Amino acid sequence: MVEILEKNKCTGCTACMNICPKGAIEMVEDNEGFKYPLINQDKCIDCGLCKRTCPILNTKRNESINKCYVGYNNDSNERLNASSGSVFSLVANYVLDNNGIVIGAAFDDNNHLKHVAVEKKEDLDPLRKSKYLQSDLDHIFTYIKEQIKSRKVLFIGTPCQVAGIKSFIKKSDNLITIDLFCYGVPSPKLFEKYIKELEEKNNDKLVNYDFRDKSTGWKKHSNRAKFENKEIVISRYKNKYMKLFLSDIALRKSCYNCNFKLGNKYSDITLGDFWCVKKHYPEMYNKEGVSAIIINTDEGKVIFDNIKNYMTYKTCNIKETISGNQSLIKSATLPQKRELFFKELETTNINALEKKYRKKHLIVRKIKSKLKMFF
Numbered sequence: 001m002v003e004i005l006e007k008n009k010c011t012g013c014t015a016c017m018n019i020c021p022k023g024a025i026e027m028v029e030d031n032e033g034f035k036y037p038l039i040n041q042d043k044c045i046d047c048g049l050c051k052r053t054c055p056i057l058n059t060k061r062n063e064s065i066n067k068c069y070v071g072y073n074n075d076s077n078e079r080l081n082a083s084s085g086s087v088f089s090l091v092a093n094y095v096l097d098n099n100g101i102v103i104g105a106a107f108d109d110n111n112h113l114k115h116v117a118v119e120k121k122e123d124l125d126p127l128r129k130s131k132y133l134q135s136d137l138d139h140i141f142t143y144i145k146e147q148i149k150s151r152k153v154l155f156i157g158t159p160c161q162v163a164g165i166k167s168f169i170k171k172s173d174n175l176i177t178i179d180l181f182c183y184g185v186p187s188p189k190l191f192e193k194y195i196k197e198l199e200e201k202n203n204d205k206l207v208n209y210d211f212r213d214k215s216t217g218w219k220k221h222s223n224r225a226k227f228e229n230k231e232i233v234i235s236r237y238k239n240k241y242m243k244l245f246l247s248d249i250a251l252r253k254s255c256y257n258c259n260f261k262l263g264n265k266y267s268d269i270t271l272g273d274f275w276c277v278k279k280h281y282p283e284m285y286n287k288e289g290v291s292a293i294i295i296n297t298d299e300g301k302v303i304f305d306n307i308k309n310y311m312t313y314k315t316c317n318i319k320e321t322i323s324g325n326q327s328l329i330k331s332a333t334l335p336q337k338r339e340l341f342f343k344e345l346e347t348t349n350i351n352a353l354e355k356k357y358r359k360k361h362l363i364v365r366k367i368k369s370k371l372k373m374f375f
């Protein structure tokens with residue numbers, strides 16, 4: 001019997017499902033709301049391809065250029081409509097201008113987050129901005145394999161998703177990849193529950209959820225829920241979902257021992273927030289957002305050279321980036337009560353879960369991060 005990988009290591013990247021020549025692998029949701037590969041033994045011919053493709057079983061240390069920049073898109077409207085300094089939009093525009101396509105994470109009409117393809121600039125909006133839950137890749141890797149035969153494809157996702165597509169495709173001059181600094185991904189089941197309770201409380205249907213609303217600024221960003229009949233802004237300090245996310249209680253098991261931190265990058269470019277910009281480069285600060293940009297490959301360098309005329313940027317030291325962003329090098333800590341949390345997720349409301357499982361020192365963190373905004 002083929003067993004691909006222990007559950008606590010599997011990132012759900014779907015490379016094994018997409019490579020299987022017999023269609024014997026299906027991604028199945030577990031009780032926590034995360035998807036894992038399930039093999040249909042009747043279809044499996046024991047060829048071993050799934051194991052040979054899994055990026056965790058075949059981890060290689062990737063040599064990276066690791067050139068680092070602090071910078072932002074010069075278009076302030078695009079910055080407002082992005083999580084950080086809107087560098088993703090610049091790369092996406094470059095790829096679309098060259099007849100390529102862009103694959104990223106967007107909510108569908110049922111607030112289900114999945115990776116989708118975009119062919120035109122006017123359709124890029126749903127892709128922009130970070131969504132703090134795991135995105136469903138479904139069969140997008142197989143679609144990408146078809147597309148790169150004839151055109152450039154930009155894939156953006158978490159580092160483990162990029163490792164997955166790179167393991168599946170192996171090599172192609174047409175595949176461009178961006179990964180994100182990654183704190184970890186919370187369970188889609190938790191988000192679903194949060195949305196359901198939010199809809200009940202507001203007696204309205206949610207049409208869009210924005211984790212990075214910048215009407216209160218980049219550093220002080222809020223969450224914005226758009227319903228059919230109204231919009232509400234939720235402070236991220238009061239948001240129960242965000243508190244549970246940052247308490248590390250609801251992350252995918254693989255996030256507690258992540259294989260794809262700095263030093264093992266599969267992407268051409270890595271993007272994140274340059275939170276410490278005021279300390280290291282005060283002249284680069286702006287209220288719509290500043291990015292940290294790490295170039296990992298020669299292809300990444302070519303892309304950066306093609307977008308840099310639309311940016312304000314400076315070379316920076318990687319240590320300065322890490323100092324404000326430990327998630328680049330460190331995994332989240334596994335809370336002892338994680339199993340218990342997921343057992344109660346089905347039956348307990350978000351308010352009660354937040355009270356019981358929120359990290360008590362988050363209030364201290366809030367004060368600290370507020371202070372950081374001024375120094």
Ligand SMILES: Cc1cc2nc3c(=O)[nH]c(=O)nc-3n(C[C@H](O)[C@H](O)[C@H](O)COP(=O)(O)OP(=O)(O)OC[C@H]3O[C@@H](n4cnc5c(N)ncnc54)[C@H](O)[C@@H]3O)c2cc1C
Pocket residue numbers: 081082083084085086087088089103104105106127128129130131132133134135156157158180181182183184185271272273274291325327
């Ligand atoms: C789950 C998660 C955790 C993160 N953790 C950190 C962190 O700890 N520190 C930090 O500095 N930055 C983190 N980031 C990255 C940061 O929030 C921005 O996404 C990044 O700086 C790019 O910003 P931008 O302005 O260039 O692009 P934007 O215009 O904001 O575009 C963001 C891109 O990310 C993709 N994306 C959004 N949500 C997901 C998702 N759930 N899964 C896969 N792809 C997605 C979108 O398709 C879009 O292309 C995280 C992002 C995510 C999604």
Ligand code: SF4
Pocket residue numbers: 002019020021022023024025039043044045046047048049050051
């Ligand atoms: S061993 Fe081969 S046939 Fe069986 S699940 Fe893996 S890839 Fe599919």
Ligand code: SF4
Pocket residue numbers: 004005009010011012013014015016017037053054055056057164
């Ligand atoms: S290829 Fe990806 S989804 Fe499949 S077992 Fe490995 S990590 Fe999990």
Ligand code: SF4
Pocket residue numbers: 011158159160161182183184185252254255256258259260
């Ligand atoms: S922390 Fe690591 S395992 Fe978790 S989503 Fe991010 S890249 Fe994947």
